[in-house]
Amino acid sequence: MRLSTYNFLTSKAIKGVKVGFPLKLTIAKQDVVESEFNPTFIERLLPRLDWSGIRLAAEVAGLNDDIPAELPANVAENEELLKKLHHLLLEIDVLEGQLECPETGRVFPITDGIPNMLLNEDEV
Amino acid sequence: MACIKLKKLEEYLHGVDTFEKPKIKLEQYITPPHIASCVLYNIQTLYGDIEGKYVGDLGCGSGMLSIGSFLLGAGMTTGFEIDDDALNIFQTNVTDMELPGIDCVLCDVLTLSNNEKWENAFDTIVTNPPFGTKNNSGIDMLFVQTGVNLASRAVYSFHKSSTRDYIHKKVKDWNVKGNVVAELKYNIDTSYSFHKSKSVDINVDFWRFDVSEKNL
Ligand SMILES: C[S@@+](CC[C@H](N)C(=O)[O-])C[C@H]1O[C@@H](n2cnc3c(N)ncnc32)[C@H](O)[C@@H]1O
Numbered sequence A: 001m002r003l004s005t006y007n008f009l010t011s012k013a014i015k016g017v018k019v020g021f022p023l024k025l026t027i028a029k030q031d032v033v034e035s036e037f038n039p040t041f042i043e044r045l046l047p048r049l050d051w052s053g054i055r056l057a058a059e060v061a062g063l064n065d066d067i068p069a070e071l072p073a074n075v076a077e078n079e080e081l082l083k084k085l086h087h088l089l090l091e092i093d094v095l096e097g098q099l100e101c102p103e104t105g106r107v108f109p110i111t112d113g114i115p116n117m118l119l120n121e122d123e124v
Numbered sequence B: 001m002a003c004i005k006l007k008k009l010e011e012y013l014h015g016v017d018t019f020e021k022p023k024i025k026l027e028q029y030i031t032p033p034h035i036a037s038c039v040l041y042n043i044q045t046l047y048g049d050i051e052g053k054y055v056g057d058l059g060c061g062s063g064m065l066s067i068g069s070f071l072l073g074a075g076m077t078t079g080f081e082i083d084d085d086a087l088n089i090f091q092t093n094v095t096d097m098e099l100p101g102i103d104c105v106l107c108d109v110l111t112l113s114n115n116e117k118w119e120n121a122f123d124t125i126v127t128n129p130p131f132g133t134k135n136n137s138g139i140d141m142l143f144v145q146t147g148v149n150l151a152s153r154a155v156y157s158f159h160k161s162s163t164r165d166y167i168h169k170k171v172k173d174w175n176v177k178g179n180v181v182a183e184l185k186y187n188i189d190t191s192y193s194f195h196k197s198k199s200v201d202i203n204v205d206f207w208r209f210d211v212s213e214k215n216l
Helices: A039-048 A051-061 A079-091 B006-014 B033-047 B064-071 B084-096 B109-114 B139-150 B161-172 B193-198
Strands: A024-032 A092-100 A107-111 B054-058 B076-081 B102-106 B122-127 B151-160 B177-186 B202-210
Touching (some): A024 A051, A051 A079, B033 B064, B033 B122, B033 B177, B033 B202, B054 B139, B139 B151, B139 B202, B151 B161, B161 B177
Parallel strands (some): B054 B076, B054 B122, B122 B151
Antiparallel strands (some): B151 B202
16 A cells, blocks of 8 residues: 555544544555656645645654655645655555554554455444 | 557556456456557547556456556556455556556445545546446446546546446436447456356447536
8 A cells, every 4th residue: 555545545434433534554564666756746646635644654654854744835846855755655565554543443454555444334 | 649559568468367266246357458458548549548647446356457557657556446355466466567656445436435535536537347237237337426526537437338328318417528439349258157158248338438527
């Protein structure tokens, strides 16, 4: 699971959960998969992402110092930051770990790189 | 323009491993590599909907459409699938082919619209949905509806040609423009050995849905 994908996941489908975001991420095993840097792609992706979720991901992945507290207004001209975001969001691959619902504590395991977001019938 | 030759793309897609024990209830059969490569190549060359785009694949199975999209230059591709056996093969395919920008989520596609985070997350959605022949009639259009919700540019999908008029009418309600990009004929039963004796080719339409003015 890439950390860009993490940014979209919620536990809102659980009965009674109001927001279900951000999920509490724990990483037991991560890998880095290098990929071609495409600044335009990152720039276009950013408005769809939640900055607090990006910050959380950076913290858990141990890349805290790379990501500023607020999204700078001129990010398009800041190639250095775009590269760091590319690395964090598209190159870090979470292989083992878990996502936890902030409201109910329900755990969604990440196994072999696959987050399991399936719910039982009695949870929805 | 495409960043890879059609022939090369098809060659790669022939290397995508398929379902090991296809589950009939989930309508698990792959998009044949020849067809997958042709339609994806056309999505890119005719409409520019893949290169540099964020592409989502609903019911991604072992990854044929996700992998094809990534080879055509997608910035990133995410697949959604309800069956973890299929996703394990998906992951093996991605690792074996050493493709960097592809991941997947184990979930029910029909619940994705409940999470507004996914709304407009993607530029383009591709899907080869279950056709709804296993006591789940209408599921193909629920996949399209989910796709319309998740995409900001276009949704591409396969449907039985016999449903063409119905689909035209249905998507109008969402203010989505649909057109049939290709008329195909293929055998979807080949993966179920006990069907072999009576399996026949069926007529399938490949659709493009323009969602830029959607109103769901
Ligand atoms: C016709 S196959 C296509 C597989 C793959 N996309 C391909 O083109 O080779 C349909 C896929 O949808 C999956 N599927 C069926 N119902 C689903 C659901 N509710 N949510 C997610 N995936 C589903 C099946 O397991 C199967 O892998």
